[in-house]
Amino acid sequence: MICEKLESLQSLICLVLGRTLPITQSSRSPLASISQTTPTLGEGKALHSFIYNSSLRTSYSFSTNATLQAEAFQLWKNNRTGPLTAGSLGRIDQLIWGRLPSSLLNASDPSAGSNSAHYELALAVSSFCFYKSSLRDCLTRMSRDLLIFCYRPLLLLVQRLVSTILQS
């Protein structure tokens, strides 16, 4: 979907910048040239960035334990139960929104207002380091790996712990 969007955007930029598209190259000039009146075309691209962090031993153990993974896969194949039922790509049940202390903002606040978050912590039981062999590898390279793997029993534990922490 993103590619389609970018291609359509590129076509638009071709049009606006007065460049001809290949299909019309021999017979038509651009339909319009509006680069002077739409100076912000293609600019101001806004895109959230994010960082994966990991600190759960259990998900790490699972992610590096082929036996546990095989058992989980067998449970899923047999009767659709087990860890793999915890939702796959990116199920996130707990969110924390936080703001920087004003001392770090240096008078420049990009948020929508004083009650809006600067960052979001999306807590999930996941194994971004699913195929990583070492913890060091995992911690330093996990952001390169988009594979997400949820583990339902631990997910429930996470929910309980978060609830406990937030109530205390």
Next chain:
Amino acid sequence: MVNSSFFTGGTVTLKTNNTFDAPLINPAYLTAPVDLAILMEGTRAFFRFMDAPAWSDVSLGPNPGFITNASDSIALENFARNTVIANLHPVGTASMSPVGASWGVVNPDLRLKQASGLRIIDASVFVRLFQFK
């Protein structure tokens, strides 16, 4: 950890005249100092949270050195710079603006400015990403 609010604005420009070639996409992350500060503080917040006693049974262990050693902000900055990736929902490259405004690509009715018969109907008309409350 996602930076919900940020200043940085990237660009999408042409690489070639060929419509089917990929464009040049530059997210220009972390060009605003506060954007880096948010990533760093968000990372600190995550490890602060996970340092709670309730997690002790499942924690991987002590927090990384760039968290426990508060004076080593360079290491945390390097961690943020080296691990930050895109969240894959870009907006803003065909911004909507008021009718007659000197900036913007489409009018509030999604029609391309100074052209006829063309509307842009996707998230590229969003001017900014906002964090919802």
